[in-house]
Amino acid sequence: MRHLDDGQIAEFLDDVPGHGETEGRRQEIEVHLAECAECLSLLERERHIRERAAAILAGSGPAETGAPPFEEVLHRAGQSAYGGPRTRPYRIVALAATVAIAAGVGWYGRGFLTEPWSQRAAEPTVLARDSLMPERAVVAAPEATESEDVTAIADAAPPLPLPVAPPASPAARSLVGAQATEEAAAGGVTGVDAAGRRGAPALQVAAVPPPVELRQEALQPAAEPEPAMLEADRADREADETSWRLVDRREAERLLGGSVARVAGLVTLGHAVRLEAGGYVVRTRQRLGDVELELIQRRAVAPKGAAQARARIAVDAVAREIVDDERTEGKVNQTVRRLGFVITGRAPIPLDSLRALLARLRSQ
Amino acid sequence: MATDWAELYRKTYGDLVRFLHRKVWDADRARDLAQEVFVRALDHDPERPRAWLFTVAANLARDEARGAGRRKRHLELIKNEPRPAAPDPAQELEERERMAAVRAALAKLGDRDRDVLLLWDAGSSYDDIAAHTGLARTAVGTTLARARKRLIEAYDALEGSNAALG
Numbered sequence: 001m002r003h004l005d006d007g008q009i010a011e012f013l014d015d016v017p018g019h020g021e022t023e024g025r026r027q028e029i030e031v032h033l034a035e036c037a038e039c040l041s042l043l044e045r046e047r048h049i050r051e052r053a054a055a056i057l058a059g060s061g062p063a064e065t066g067a068p069p070f071e072e073v074l075h076r077a078g079q080s081a082y083g084g085p086r087t088r089p090y091r092i093v094a095l096a097a098t099v100a101i102a103a104g105v106g107w108y109g110r111g112f113l114t115e116p117w118s119q120r121a122a123e124p125t126v127l128a129r130d131s132l133m134p135e136r137a138v139v140a141a142p143e144a145t146e147s148e149d150v151t152a153i154a155d156a157a158p159p160l161p162l163p164v165a166p167p168a169s170p171a172a173r174s175l176v177g178a179q180a181t182e183e184a185a186a187g188g189v190t191g192v193d194a195a196g197r198r199g200a201p202a203l204q205v206a207a208v209p210p211p212v213e214l215r216q217e218a219l220q221p222a223a224e225p226e227p228a229m230l231e232a233d234r235a236d237r238e239a240d241e242t243s244w245r246l247v248d249r250r251e252a253e254r255l256l257g258g259s260v261a262r263v264a265g266l267v268t269l270g271h272a273v274r275l276e277a278g279g280y281v282v283r284t285r286q287r288l289g290d291v292e293l294e295l296i297q298r299r300a301v302a303p304k305g306a307a308q309a310r311a312r313i314a315v316d317a318v319a320r321e322i323v324d325d326e327r328t329e330g331k332v333n334q335t336v337r338r339l340g341f342v343i344t345g346r347a348p349i350p351l352d353s354l355r356a357l358l359a360r361l362r363s364q
Numbered sequence: 365m366a367t368d369w370a371e372l373y374r375k376t377y378g379d380l381v382r383f384l385h386r387k388v389w390d391a392d393r394a395r396d397l398a399q400e401v402f403v404r405a406l407d408h409d410p411e412r413p414r415a416w417l418f419t420v421a422a423n424l425a426r427d428e429a430r431g432a433g434r435r436k437r438h439l440e441l442i443k444n445e446p447r448p449a450a451p452d453p454a455q456e457l458e459e460r461e462r463m464a465a466v467r468a469a470l471a472k473l474g475d476r477d478r479d480v481l482l483l484w485d486a487g488s489s490y491d492d493i494a495a496h497t498g499l500a501r502t503a504v505g506t507t508l509a510r511a512r513k514r515l516i517e518a519y520d521a522l523e524g525s526n527a528a529l530g
Contacts, residue, residue, distance in 0.1 A: 007505030016490050016505070046509060053512035056519050057485045060466035062391035067377035070370040073402045264406045265369035288370065360406060 004029065004039045009046045070288075071353075074265060078356035244272035244283060255280040261297055261343050262286060264362045293347040293357060300342045334358055367413050373402055376414060380421055383486040387425035389467055397424050415492040418483060422496070469518035477511035484508055 004012070012029055033040050252260050252271040257279075262268055266286040273280050276298070284295040332351045335344040336358050345358045377398055384394035401421045410416035470478055476497055483493045493508075494501040 005506065006509035007502070007507075010505035010509040011490070014484070014490070014505075014508075049509075049512050049516060053481070053515050054485065056466055056469070056515060057386070057481075060386060060463045061382045062385050062394060065378035065381040065395075067374055068395075068399070070373050073369075073373060073399055073406070076399060077403045077406045262366075264409060267368045267370070268366055362409070 003036065004032065004042065006042075006046065009039075009043050010050075012043070013047055013050055070265075074288075074356060074360065077265070078359045243274045245274065246270060246272050252282045252284075256282045256297065256341075257299060258339070258341060260284055261295060261338060261341065261361045263293060263295070263345075263357050264360045266293065266357075288357070291347055291349055293345060293354075295361075296344040296346070297341050300337060300340055336361065367409065369402070369406060369413075372413055372417075376417060377402075379486040379488075380417060383418060383482050384421050384425055386466075386470060386482050386485075387422070388428050389463070393428065397421065397428065400424060412492070412495070414488070415495045418486065418488060418492065419496050422479065465519060465522050468522050469515055472518040473511060473514055477507060477514060480504065480507045481511040481515060 008029070012026070033043060247255070249260055249268075249271055252273055255273050260271060260282055262284055263286055266288050269285040269287055269292070271285075272283045274283075275281075279299055281296060281298045284297065286293045286295070331346050331348045332354055333344055333346045334351065334354050335342060337343070338361055343358070343361065345354050347354055347357070349357075380398040380401060381391075381394045384397050385391055388394055388397065398421070401417050401424060404420055405413060405417060408416070470481075473481065476499070479497050480493055480499070483496055488496070490501060490504045493499070493504050497504075497507075499507060
């Protein structure tokens with residue numbers, strides 16, 4: 001055997017078999033080292049260098065490198081998914097420009113409408129209002145064209161963290177302030193800004209949902225439910241459990257007719273399916289530490305036509321609302337809509353933590 | 365196979381912080397960047413997660429270095445503020461000097477040698493080092509041996525000049 005070079009000795013010391021080499025090769029080197037004083041001397045010298053380099057580097061590291069809880073990462077990830085500071089500026093500008101153009105088209109095109117705008121604006125449609133979050137309300141003016149546009153974007157793009165982007169033009173902005181929110185709450189939006197000018201009849205957003213905060217006590221159980229309710233729920237669940245059939249992911253996706261969603265970063269425990277009136281439903285279980293997250297995924301009804309496009313926005317908005325079920329053994333539920341599916345998350349964690357997790361939904 | 369990110373985070377965070385610290389030389393910033401790397405990883409769900417984490421960490425550290433000049437003035441202001449008393453000023457001074465010497469020694473290495481060395485110190489495999497640096501897999505050992513030697517030579521030279529001055 002030829003003498004060993006620096007690289008081979010480095011690999012030997014780092015206990016790395018050479019590329020394509022086997023354990024037999026390592027034994028071969030050991031035999032050679034036992035016989036060759038020159039290579040053995042080189043090995044000892046390299047060993048010393050290796051240890052010295054490691055010691056030098058060890059003296060320069062931060063004293064404490066213990067990992068903070070993984071929930072902090074999920075928290076940050078949830079914030080970025082809600083359009084936090086990492087959102088690229090050009091996307092905001094592009095979105096603002098789109099809204100401004102839509103507003104302009106709506107404004108100049110109002111004269112072509114067969115029905116006077118003043119009558120239409122007097123009958124706004126409040127599509128969704130979160131009773132638990134009074135500052136958030138999604139309101140759509142009765143303008144089919146813009147509604148369709150927004151729906152098309154929602155269908156084509158990955159799930160946006162916000163139901164719709166905030167309008168950028170000053171006039172549009174003035175429509176989404178406190179005045180608009182109060183009007184929405186009262187059941188009517190006039191479409192007139194603070195200065196008395198009429199705003200374009202485009203989509204109007206009363207407020208942007210705040211970024212979800214994942215509390216530090218994220219993994220603490222939610223409030224303790226009544227024992228009788230627990231018992232009833234247990235009975236329901238036992239009966240319910242028999243209707244699920246365990247399947248692998250491919251089979252789940254075949255029956256569902258689309259990708260099975262999961263929360264990125266969590267371990268997937270398994271999938272199950274059952275047949276309901278609307279088609280197959282998939283249940284995915286994931287684990288975060290000791291907590292189990294359950295995702296129930298069913299296909300959303302695909303609305304057709306302009307009239308139903310508005311309904312889809314309503315469904316999207318409602319799907320982001322909180323659906324608390326008190327009979328869930330201390331678990332909370334939240335339902336979201338994603339890429340044509342309605343997905344309900346369920347876990348024994350605070351609601352805002354569940355929201356943060358659902359903001360991380362991905363397709364498998 | 366899906367990555368258990370929580371587990372990988374637990375195992376890799378310390379290595380990543382050490383790797384980043386030797387690039388940005390700020391422990392808090394290194395910890396923050398390490399978390400940011402994982403945030404991005406959750407978005408991308410890469411196939412070779414560990415190699416990906418260190419590649420992104422190196423890129424973030426590079427971006428950080430570019431922005432360092434802009435923050436210099438701010439840091440100068442912070443430096444003038446009163447600082448909390450260290451438990452042992454002599455020890456703190458010694459640690460600072462050692463860190464400065466390591467930093468200067470690493471700065472004397474070529475980019476590739478430095479990357480290979482820091483990745484090795486962070487526990488990366490030779491395959492990951494090769495993927496990260498673009499080196500042939502068979503060249504990693506040789507490069508690493510050379511980088512270790514150069515680090516020691518540079519460090520000893522700095523220590524020698526400090527001793528001569530001091």
